[in-house]
Amino acid sequence: MKHRLLLALLLLSLSCLARAADRQQVFDVHVHIWEGEKSVKAYLAQVAAAGLEVTGFGGIHMAVLGKVAETRAKNDELIALSKRYPKMLPIASVHPYEGAAAFAELERLAGLGVRTIKLHPHTQKFDAADERVLALCKRAGELGFVVLMDNANILPGDNPKLFNLALQAPKTHFVFTHLGALEFRFWNILPLARTAEGLMESNFHFDISGTVVLLADSPLKDEFVWTLRNVGIDNLLLGSDFPQMSLQKAVDALSRLGLTEEEIRKIRWDNAERLLLKERPKSVR
Numbered sequence: 660m661k662h663r664l665l666l667a668l669l670l671l672s673l674s675c676l677a678r679a680a681d682r683q684q685v686f687d688v689h690v691h692i693w694e695g696e697k698s699v700k701a702y703l704a705q706v707a708a709a710g711l712e713v714t715g716f717g718g719i720h721m722a723v724l725g726k727v728a729e730t731r732a733k734n735d736e737l738i739a740l741s742k743r744y745p746k747m748l749p750i751a752s753v754h755p756y757e758g759a760a761a762f763a764e765l766e767r768l769a770g771l772g773v774r775t776i777k778l779h780p781h782t783q784k785f786d787a788a789d790e791r792v793l794a795l796c797k798r799a800g801e802l803g804f805v806v807l808m809d810n811a812n813i814l815p816g817d818n819p820k821l822f823n824l825a826l827q828a829p830k831t832h833f834v835f836t837h838l839g840a841l842e843f844r845f846w847n848i849l850p851l852a853r854t855a856e857g858l859m860e861s862n863f864h865f866d867i868s869g870t871v872v873l874l875a876d877s878p879l880k881d882e883f884v885w886t887l888r889n890v891g892i893d894n895l896l897l898g899s900d901f902p903q904m905s906l907q908k909a910v911d912a913l914s915r916l917g918l919t920e921e922e923i924r925k926i927r928w929d930n931a932e933r934l935l936l937k938e939r940p941k942s943v944r
């Protein structure tokens with residue numbers, strides 16, 4: 660009897676420990692690698708100085724139009740860094756206006772095992788509603804890529820353009836970064852859009868980088884939390900947007916929203932693991 664009680668206590672404390680470890684896992688999907696290894700080292704040093712441990716992070720490059728060779732070299736640099744720093748997931752890039760060269764680079768990246776790219780209409784100077792963007796995103800989805808796209812609403816029509824892009828490329832999983840920033844209210848359309856039969860796939864995901872830091876202590880906090888639940892907690896990822904902001908800021912802000920432990924765990928780790936780290940079957944080539 661005594662032994663059974665001891666065993667039960669032991670199992671209980673083990674499961675508590677496991678849960679505590681789970682709670683601490685964190686994936687930072689939004690780390691800009693502007694200066695190669697120097698950026699990786701600076702990021703990891705900042706995380707360590709904050710007393711945090713990052714379980715994994717996405718290192719981002721963004722391709723410049725007209726610089727095909729440089730894009731390839733930068734993508735290769737990211738891949739090499741991800742081998743030296745296994746916590747880093749390479750988030751490569753192409754420019755959607757580069758035509759055949761962009762498609763060729765996508766295929767090459769897929770062959771090298773890369774499965775995440777970042778596109779940024781403002782930084783890369785393209786229109787998210789351009790048909791070349793749709794074509795590229797469709798192909799990326801076929802090759803098994805997840806496509807991160809900036810959604811900070813610093814360009815007119817950002818939200819509706821991205822909404823329609825994801826509708827038109829239903830087999831491509833998108834992560835819209837910053838969740839619309841101060842225009843986050845738009846995305847509360849998702850629960851209604853999901854009621855339209857045959858309209859929506861489950862390919863809409865978001866990171867809450869920057870926006871979570873801004874809104875955690877704002878009068879808009881409750882509305883933001885309502886939005887998070889409307890777009891679906893399972894569709895949300897955490898990001899710092901290093902070097903502009905730190906992982907600590909993102910983690911602290913997330914913990915101040917009043918979400919449940921389970922919701923926090925999903926946003927910190929589970930969703931990123933499911934969407935970015937586990938193998939997903941590629942669709943027909």
Ligand SMILES: [Zn+2]
Binds near residue numbers: 689900
């Ligand atoms: Zn960014």
